[in-house]
Amino acid sequence: MRKLGLVAAATLTLLGTTAYAKTTIVYAGRVITDASKPAQGPSTVTITDDRITSIAPGRTEAPAGAEIVDLGDKTLLPGLIDLHVHLTGDPGDDYRAAAVDPNEWGVVVGAKNAGITLRAGFTTVREAGSAQYTAYSLRRGTANGFIEGPRIVAAGPSLSIIGGHGDVTGFREDIHAVLDEGYTCTGAVECAEKVRKASRAGADVIKITATGGVLSQQARGLEGHFTSPELQSIADTAHSLGLKVMAHAHGAGGITSSAAAGIDSIEHGTFADDATLKVMKAKGTYLVPTLMAFEGIRERLGKGIYTPTVENKVRMTLGDVGKAVTRAKALGVPIAFGTDAGVFEHGRNGGEFALLVKYGLTPREALASATTVAATLLSMDKEIGRIAPGMSADMIAVTGDPLTDVTVLEKVDWVMARGRIAH
Structure with a gap:
């Protein structure tokens, strides 16, 4: 009986953890998942607690109880x-x-x-x-x-x-x-x-x-x-x-x-x-x-x-x-x-981006330097630097396209770090 009680308690604990997981749905007009890849069009990004769980094209329906962030036509990219x-x-x-x-x-x-x-x-x-x-x-x-x-x-x-x-x-x-x-x-x-x-x-x-x-x-x-x-x-x-x-x-x-x-x-x-x-x-x-x-x-x-x-x-x-x-x-x-x-x-x-471009980097290379390249130097490339399932929910949104004009990164409109929205 004691063993069954322990199993039941553990099951309730797991159910409780699942029940209280927070889901956030982010809609964006454009998404740069990786500085080395072309931008995607309108997309839906799903976050569970502090992790990105999916990226889907278009505007998918949000599950009941999810927090919704609608970024309109802004560009979403890695933190x-x-x-x-x-x-x-x-x-x-x-x-x-x-x-x-x-x-x-x-x-x-x-x-x-x-x-x-x-x-x-x-x-x-x-x-x-x-x-x-x-x-x-x-x-x-x-x-x-x-x-x-x-x-x-x-x-x-x-x-x-x-x-x-x-x-x-x-x-x-x-x-x-x-x-x-x-x-x-x-x-x-x-x-x-x-x-x-x-x-x-x-x-x-x-x-x-x-x-x-x-x-x-x-x-x-x-x-x-x-x-x-x-x-x-x-x-x-x-x-x-x-x-x-x-x-x-x-x-x-x-x-x-x-x-x-x-x-x-x-x-x-x-x-x-x-x-x-x-x-x-x-x-x-x-x-x-x-x-x-x-x-x-x-x-x-x-x-x-x-x-x-x-x-x-x-x-x-x-x-x-x-x-x-x-x-x-x-x-x-x-x-x-x-x-x-x-x-x-x-x-x-963010002023560093324009200076890197001034001295020879392309806008894409400049963005990579602050995302995938930096993450690799930190040995954290499986955690940060990209928008992908399983990665930390570190994302920002800007007006415009940083792959053609890095100065848009000097004014960031929205920030999420580890699943928490900055205020």
Whole structure:
């Protein structure tokens, strides 16, 4: 009798789960299921809870009790992916805020920016560097639906060399010691240790600053920081833990060393030349150009926002921005979408599409960079990046056709992330 009772209870539980499944029906005038395929005409997409369950031509009848979303003649397409954001910061923040604001403030700022980013059409983002637990808290908050925002793949603090880009710089040494997050490393053994520390803390991806950077207070150029043995140790350790590595890198030498070591993606890649890009191609390394970052920086030059150290470095880069994209396409290096939002205002992420097209991508390739290509880099191509049965219900709607005019992606009319409609 006890066994029968348990079976009955389990059956009721299953029935209860089925009874409370939520069905949403979305009608759209045009559907792009995959950036590599032609758009479909009027279609009906069915979502059960957080999963796409079917796509049918025309306007099929909705089942009783379903929520209906009628998008009229709008274009429905997969939710967009930005592989390089900093949700916990805003543009123009004074670097000295690191000594004033508590880490908890980053969660508050991040909650604001997560909502803005989602409503801009980005249903998945890769958080490319934050304080120890701020991005992890946001990741949990958006996953649970407590905070409106995208799916977050979070790096946490970046690994850097002592005194390099990513380390705390610009203060007295005693202040550095207090602000240090504990992720600088010297030598292959210590670098492996810091990768393991990041993994233990909850990192989804390892972020390193492989070269000097534009917005930090160290004035030693934009070339390589880590040694080749250190880079190899970082890549090997991360991969042994099932984690990929993203490397902030501007100078060609630092990019080449990073790619040769097996780093998975190069962020920015400003001065990548043909020789460097051939190494990236051979190793399967992705380029994430972050062209919008330089738009945001350009807008702030000469306004007293940046220190003279930073302004000098900015002027070193602006003449070369975008050239690596043109070269990368010609050489067959995969180009994935990332913006560095936080260097410019969150919500303007869609401006990256027009810049990618300006430097040589077709509109279809630009859209793929933020959907199928980005999903593949994240090893999430069975979850996001397409509209297909079984995929996460991450979709957006726009007015117009992004396969001919990518600027329509700068104004998104409707967003669904993990089956939840953004408001």
